[in-house]
Amino acid sequence: MAASPIVEFKDVTKRYGEGPVVLDRVSFTAQSGDFIGLIGPSGCGKSTLLRLLAGLSPLNEGSLRVEGTTPDAAAAKLAFVFQEPTLLPWLSVAGNVEVPQRLHRIGTAERLATRNRVLELVRLAEKADAYPRQLSGGQKMRVSLARALALAPKVMLLDEPFGALDETTREHLNEELLAIRQQEAWTAFFVTHSVAEAVFLSNRILVMSANPGRIHTEIAVPLPYPRTAETRLSSEYQSLVAAVSRVLRSVETVGA
Amino acid sequence: MTRKLNTVLFPALTGAVVLALWYGLHFFLSEDRRFLLPTPGAVLAALRDNAPFLARAAWNTSQGALLGFALAVFVSFTLALLLSLSPIVRASLYPYLMALQLTPLPILAPICVIWVGAGINSVALLTFAIAFFPLVVNTTQGLISTDRNLVELFRLYRASRWQQLFLLRVPSALPYFFTGLRIAATLAPIGAVVADMNAGSSAGDGGGLGFQAIIYSSQAKYPALYATAATTCLLGFVFNAVIVIVARYSLQNWHDSYERPDK
Numbered sequence: 001m002a003a004s005p006i007v008e009f010k011d012v013t014k015r016y017g018e019g020p021v022v023l024d025r026v027s028f029t030a031q032s033g034d035f036i037g038l039i040g041p042s043g044c045g046k047s048t049l050l051r052l053l054a055g056l057s058p059l060n061e062g063s064l065r066v067e068g069t070t071p072d073a074a075a076a077k078l079a080f081v082f083q084e085p086t087l088l089p090w091l092s093v094a095g096n097v098e099v100p101q102r103l104h105r106i107g108t109a110e111r112l113a114t115r116n117r118v119l120e121l122v123r124l125a126e127k128a129d130a131y132p133r134q135l136s137g138g139q140k141m142r143v144s145l146a147r148a149l150a151l152a153p154k155v156m157l158l159d160e161p162f163g164a165l166d167e168t169t170r171e172h173l174n175e176e177l178l179a180i181r182q183q184e185a186w187t188a189f190f191v192t193h194s195v196a197e198a199v200f201l202s203n204r205i206l207v208m209s210a211n212p213g214r215i216h217t218e219i220a221v222p223l224p225y226p227r228t229a230e231t232r233l234s235s236e237y238q239s240l241v242a243a244v245s246r247v248l249r250s251v252e253t254v255g256a
Numbered sequence: 257m258t259r260k261l262n263t264v265l266f267p268a269l270t271g272a273v274v275l276a277l278w279y280g281l282h283f284f285l286s287e288d289r290r291f292l293l294p295t296p297g298a299v300l301a302a303l304r305d306n307a308p309f310l311a312r313a314a315w316n317t318s319q320g321a322l323l324g325f326a327l328a329v330f331v332s333f334t335l336a337l338l339l340s341l342s343p344i345v346r347a348s349l350y351p352y353l354m355a356l357q358l359t360p361l362p363i364l365a366p367i368c369v370i371w372v373g374a375g376i377n378s379v380a381l382l383t384f385a386i387a388f389f390p391l392v393v394n395t396t397q398g399l400i401s402t403d404r405n406l407v408e409l410f411r412l413y414r415a416s417r418w419q420q421l422f423l424l425r426v427p428s429a430l431p432y433f434f435t436g437l438r439i440a441a442t443l444a445p446i447g448a449v450v451a452d453m454n455a456g457s458s459a460g461d462g463g464g465l466g467f468q469a470i471i472y473s474s475q476a477k478y479p480a481l482y483a484t485a486a487t488t489c490l491l492g493f494v495f496n497a498v499i500v501i502v503a504r505y506s507l508q509n510w511h512d513s514y515e516r517p518d519k
Binding site: 056 | 403405406408409410411412413414415419423424427428430509510511512
């Protein structure tokens with residue numbers, strides 16, 4: 001018997017107010033451990049899909065289940081990494097990482113132990129006392145990631161977290177992200193505009209089309225984990241990038 | 257080093273130019289009109305000769321100003337929390353708050369005297385009236401200007417309304433709050449001196465700088481009058497300096513208005 005999915009979208013439709021339909025009858029399931037890359041043209045509803053999953057926005061039609069319950073009820077099992085680092089500038093790195101636990105009123109001993117553990121994971125333990133404005137863009141995103149890990153989520157939602165970083169930093173962070181996931185084992189939804197990034201990270205890629213937002217194609221990425229910088233040099237990786245790019249271009253051409 | 261030198265050198269040069277102009281203007285006036293603008297030296301001498309009176313008056317004014325200022329901080333902060341709740345609350349209350357600000361102190365003064373009598377209570381109330389508005393406007397603006405992404409983050413973690421207010425909105429409003437504080441700290445001593453003139457009391461040596469100014473003016477002691485003005489300025493500088501120090505302590509690690517600590 002197949003395991004029940006950790007996330008299930010069934011005919012989910014979303015529009016903001018009286019505006020046009022942003023997501024139209026979106027259906028798919030994610031199994032525990034999946035790393036799902038979401039790509040598609042601007043305005044296809046990738047970020048909206050994540051917001052629905054996070055319970056930040058209600059859906060209009062259909063049903064959405066996270067571990068068999070509503071996103072709101074599953075909130076404690078979800079973490080979100082935004083496009084911007086969204087750090088509280090008046091708190092140190094350590095203070096920022098502790099925010100989710102403070103909001104959940106977790107005791108000091110456990111809070112400090114978790115904070116130290118996740119800062120080690122993102123290799124920022126030595127920056128615990130620094131303030132966000134003393135960090136580079138990449139370091140800020142790592143703090144943001146550490147904060148998301150602090151509540152040991154089962155589902156991680158990442159909305160173009162590395163989009164604003166330079167290519168080299170982005171590749172390093174991609175590798176780090178996978179290395180962390182090896183230890184933490186969460187299910188991931190990763191929105192990106194970079195096909196290469198989506199292929200490198202994901203075991204499944206959902207290519208979305210716009211106006212209205214729909215899942216156009218699902219592409220499996222059969223590259224084995226762990227993936228490293230070497231993975232990018234393999235011919236299999238490169239042909240996958242080319243294949244996904246072709247699908248994406250066809251979707252964008254239809255939408256243009 | 258050069259930068260530090262400049263921050264001392266240029267203000268000092270400006271001061272020297274102002275003093276030179278002041279002296280120049282004094283000697284430019286005909287001899288029978290020079291009393292209108294006593295020389296800086298004469299003002300300094302008056303400051304020295306009247307130091308005990310001016311110090312006592314400054315102390316009396318400071319008490320009223322501090323009391324009114326503290327009251328303004330407390331009330332404005334509480335009210336700003338209320339105003340930040342919704343645009344309807346703001347639209348309902350702002351016109352009445354503005355009315356308080358738009359009423360001149362000399363008109364409010366007799367009303368205060370009727371309510372709480374002449375003296376420090378009236379001075380404090382009038383100081384409150386002048387310091388209150390910039391504080392409440394700035395703090396409210398700060399509370400409603402929280403970064404939307406951070407608000408989303410707190411929503412994501414299902415933060416309670418109180419957590420969102422005190423762990424997010426209040427700290428993020430601090431730069432606005434301190435801007436309001438600086439304006440209010442400048443206005444408070446001015447308000448207290450005007451209040452002194454209109455609602456102060458000299459009973460039990462309780463007269464403030466405003467009261468002292470009236471005395472010197474009526475006795476045609478013009479250098480002493482200028483010395484009183486200088487003392488009022490000094491009081492304003494002290495109020496401002498305290499706020500600047502507190503603001504620096506609170507914001508310097510994280511706010512962009514201060515240099516990055518690693519630079």
